[in-house]
Amino acid sequence: MTRDYSQFLGAGNAAPPKQELSPLVRLGWQSFFAQQTDVDEMAATPPCRVVEVHRSGLRVAGDGFATEIPPGPEATVGDWLLFNPDQPQRSRVLDRKSLLKRRAAGHDRKEQLIGANIDTAFIVTSCNADFNLARLERYVALSMETQITPVILLTKADLVDDPAPYLADARSISDRITVLALDARGDEARRVLAPWCKAGQTIAYLGSSGVGKSTLTNALSETAQAATQGIREDDARGRHTTSHRQLHITGAGCAVLDTPGMRELQLTDASAGLEETFADLAALAASCKFNDCAHDTEPGCAVRAGLETGAIDRHRLARWHKLLAEEAFNSATLAQRRAKDRAFGKMVRGIVKQNRK
Numbered sequence: 001m002t003r004d005y006s007q008f009l010g011a012g013n014a015a016p017p018k019q020e021l022s023p024l025v026r027l028g029w030q031s032f033f034a035q036q037t038d039v040d041e042m043a044a045t046p047p048c049r050v051v052e053v054h055r056s057g058l059r060v061a062g063d064g065f066a067t068e069i070p071p072g073p074e075a076t077v078g079d080w081l082l083f084n085p086d087q088p089q090r091s092r093v094l095d096r097k098s099l100l101k102r103r104a105a106g107h108d109r110k111e112q113l114i115g116a117n118i119d120t121a122f123i124v125t126s127c128n129a130d131f132n133l134a135r136l137e138r139y140v141a142l143s144m145e146t147q148i149t150p151v152i153l154l155t156k157a158d159l160v161d162d163p164a165p166y167l168a169d170a171r172s173i174s175d176r177i178t179v180l181a182l183d184a185r186g187d188e189a190r191r192v193l194a195p196w197c198k199a200g201q202t203i204a205y206l207g208s209s210g211v212g213k214s215t216l217t218n219a220l221s222e223t224a225q226a227a228t229q230g231i232r233e234d235d236a237r238g239r240h241t242t243s244h245r246q247l248h249i250t251g252a253g254c255a256v257l258d259t260p261g262m263r264e265l266q267l268t269d270a271s272a273g274l275e276e277t278f279a280d281l282a283a284l285a286a287s288c289k290f291n292d293c294a295h296d297t298e299p300g301c302a303v304r305a306g307l308e309t310g311a312i313d314r315h316r317l318a319r320w321h322k323l324l325a326e327e328a329f330n331s332a333t334l335a336q337r338r339a340k341d342r343a344f345g346k347m348v349r350g351i352v353k354q355n356r357k
């Protein structure tokens with residue numbers, strides 16, 4: 001089977017009309033990936049996307065084929081591979097646009113890949129008790145760290161008299177992020193989210209249980225399809241897994257990445273994302289007299305000065321410090337943790353002390 005892949009090399013973000021959507025674009029193929037290969041290579045080793053990860057290997061889908069690759073390639077859901085038919089486990093993983101990862105709990109704190117090549121993260125909370133600024137900020141920092149566009153969605157707007165206070169709170173996080181309030185059920189969601197859910201785009205949800213993530217997926221997809229449905233199975237063993245697909249394609253050809261690991265993401269290796277999220281505070285702290293200033297009793301502390309003039313919000317500052325501590329703790333290896341234990345304890349005590357002021 002030799003396919004002509006020349007048409008896919010130019011596939012970018014601009015989607016062709018729906019009826020002409022190519023299978024690869026429907027799976028999320030973009031010029032970013034096309035630029036890493038050429039027609040001949042694509043013919044010999046066709047592109048495919050990881051739609052599921054199992055202990056037994058990677059489930060992948062491409063143009064007209066779906067198969068399983070034995071463990072080998074270091075890849076996760078959303079990754080693009082060039083499938084090597086002779087040695088599947090040596091299939092090449094294409095460079096990623098973005099990558100969500102975390103560290104395992106074990107001794108080596110090994111990195112675990114959670115999801116790859118996500119364009120937009122919908123950070124979902126609801127206009128009720130779930131609403132929590134610190135959690136939103138954590139997800140925003142994660143997205144910014146990984147070059148994923150964050151969009152904050154406030155669901156269940158229909159259950160409050162006025163969503164405006166929630167909107168205002170969420171917008172205080174950063175003026176660079178879109179914040180929307182909506183009823184996740186029904187047609188509104190599809191219309192409102194359409195700009196981020198075009199063909200060839202990949203989205204993911206970050207948010208607690210019960211905030212409306214599945215409802216949004218249903219609203220988006222009408223008939224959310226598993227990524228491999230409607231694609232001929234070339235799997236010689238004729239095996240069909242019935243387990244939950246982690247990459248879904250909506251009717252409009254947008255990929256929705258939904259892995260269990262997305263649900264409880266902590267901040268790890270996200271210092272740049274945190275700095276971007278709290279750019280104003282980071283800039284202020286950088287102008288403290290001492291560059292290891294704990295913003296406690298040091299002279300020439302710009303942060304304390306900002307607090308005194310009311311230029312910065314005490315609660316926001318406290319949340320930033322907490323997230324910095326979480327990030328530092330999660331990013332450290334066990335050995336680093338031990339070495340840093342004393343210094344870390346001192347920093348935490350400083351923060352606790354300051355929050356009491």
Ligand SMILES: Nc1nc2c(ncn2[C@@H]2O[C@H](COP(=O)(O)OP(=O)(O)OP(=O)(O)O)[C@@H](O)[C@H]2O)c(=O)[nH]1
Nearest residue numbers: 155156182183184185208209210211212213214215
């Ligand atoms: N009134 C109203 N109900 C909503 C809205 N969004 C979700 N719900 C309801 O809230 C409940 C939970 O929604 P789900 O979509 O299952 O939440 P989830 O985020 O997918 O939850 P998990 O699968 O546990 O992570 C369902 O009964 C929804 O119908 C909304 O905007 N308005």
Ligand SMILES: [Zn+2]
Nearest residue numbers: 288293295301
């Ligand atoms: Zn200071």
